[in-house]
Amino acid sequence: MERRLLIILGPTAVGKTDLSIGKALEYGSPVISCDSRQIFKDMTIGTAVPDASQLAAVKHYFIQTVPLTEAYTAGDYEQDAISLIGKLFDEGHDTLVMTGGSMFYIDAVCKGLDDLPDGEPGLRKELWDRLAEEGVDVLAEELRQKDPLTYSRIDVKNSQRVIRALEVCLLTGKPFSSYKTGTLRSRPFVIEKVGLQRPREELYSRINRRVLEMIDAGLEDEVRTLIPYRDRQALQTVGYKEMFKYIDGECSLEEAVRLIQLNTRHYAKRQLTWWRRDPDIRWIDL
Numbered sequence: 001m002e003r004r005l006l007i008i009l010g011p012t013a014v015g016k017t018d019l020s021i022g023k024a025l026e027y028g029s030p031v032i033s034c035d036s037r038q039i040f041k042d043m044t045i046g047t048a049v050p051d052a053s054q055l056a057a058v059k060h061y062f063i064q065t066v067p068l069t070e071a072y073t074a075g076d077y078e079q080d081a082i083s084l085i086g087k088l089f090d091e092g093h094d095t096l097v098m099t100g101g102s103m104f105y106i107d108a109v110c111k112g113l114d115d116l117p118d119g120e121p122g123l124r125k126e127l128w129d130r131l132a133e134e135g136v137d138v139l140a141e142e143l144r145q146k147d148p149l150t151y152s153r154i155d156v157k158n159s160q161r162v163i164r165a166l167e168v169c170l171l172t173g174k175p176f177s178s179y180k181t182g183t184l185r186s187r188p189f190v191i192e193k194v195g196l197q198r199p200r201e202e203l204y205s206r207i208n209r210r211v212l213e214m215i216d217a218g219l220e221d222e223v224r225t226l227i228p229y230r231d232r233q234a235l236q237t238v239g240y241k242e243m244f245k246y247i248d249g250e251c252s253l254e255e256a257v258r259l260i261q262l263n264t265r266h267y268a269k270r271q272l273t274w275w276r277r278d279p280d281i282r283w284i285d286l
Contacts, residue, residue: 003089003189008099009106009275010196011268013206015286017050019196020099021057027095030059030088032081034100034109036074039066040279042229045214045222071124073164075116078108082187084107089189095234110193112185117172119164127163132231139166147175157183159236175231191231195281197272204265210263211239219243220253238263 006027008020024031033039037047041064061084066072081098086113088096100106107113131139136159143162144151146169154161165176198206223243226235230244239260246256275281 001094003093004095005085005109005187005189005191006097007106007110007191007193008097008103008196009193009281011203011271012101012264013048013210013268014198014203015206016099016101016197017054018197019056019286020097022048024058024097027093027097029093029095030061032084032096033034033060033062034077034081034098034102034105035062036077036100036102036105036268038063038100038233039072039077040064041066042068042226043222043234043240045217045219046243048210048214059256066147066234067103068226068232070235071119071160073119073160074102074104074108077105078113080103081109085189088100097227101271103271106193110187110191112183114180114183116176117168119167120171124163124167125173127167128231128233131159131163136162139163142166143169143176146170146265147177149177150175153177155159160233163233171182181187193278193279193281195283196276196286197283203268207264207268211257211264214239214260215253215257220246223247238267 006023006220008016008023010016020031023029035047038049039062041049043049044064050060055063055128062077062081085096098109127139139159140151140156140162143156143166147165150165154165156162165242166268168174168176168179197203219239220243224238226240227244227247229235230240235241241252242256242259242263245251246253251259
């Protein structure tokens with residue numbers, strides 16, 4: 001029988017979790033998460049990890065499995081996810097359900113990533129230490145000098161991507177862009193992508209409401225426990241950056257909430273823009 005990977009994707013807060021659990025129960029599959037934030041330990045409220053009843057309904061993979069202190073890339077996810085998928089198919093599953101909103105994770109599974117040089121832990125730590133002291137703009141400028149092509153193509157405010165590209169440049173003496181071949185990998189299974197969407201105002205309302213629910217659930221307390229790790233890769237994301245600003249006294253709680261809502265809406269827009277380019281996605285209106 002044909003092996004099939006069903007990927008349920010869509011912008012943040014659209015409703016992927018409930019649908020993916022329903023599909024997993026229908027097919028007798030676990031849920032394979034492809035969320036680049038939920039994969040980290042100790043980030044529960046700010047990443048909207050499935051609640052206890054949802055996690056109990058069906059087995060989930062890649063939920064809070066990586067320590068915050070580790071740097072984990074889309075390339076790492078590709079290796080781990082493809083290995084798991086093969087193992088689950090070999091155990092007798094015909095259809096597997098994957099869900100999430102991380103564009104690079106999904107592309108890594110569907111298309112494969114270029115073979116980049118392995119990182120060097122000492123250099124990576126040095127770059128993250130520099131990020132904390134100098135800020136991402138200084139590192140981005142160094143990347144621009146070493147690899148203007150990559151600088152022009154990536155989000156230079158995304159510290160993880162800047163550090164990874166700069167790490168390769170420093171490690172090999174070659175531009176990061178020279179390793180980007182764009183070669184697609186073939187997979188020994190059929191991939192079906194289903195995209196979930198809602199009217200924009202409804203989606204934005206759900207995002208705003210979710211942020212308020214995070215605050216009520218104790219997001220501030222969660223973020224305070226993560227202060228020792230605030231410079232780590234995983235915490236350079238929406239929800240955590242704004243709360244650190246509030247904790248540092250740089251803005252009010254009300255302003256932090258407004259910024260989280262705004263930046264989450266912007267992220268949802270970027271997700272949809274990214275996926276609109278993919279003709280293989282079958283869109284469903286919720």
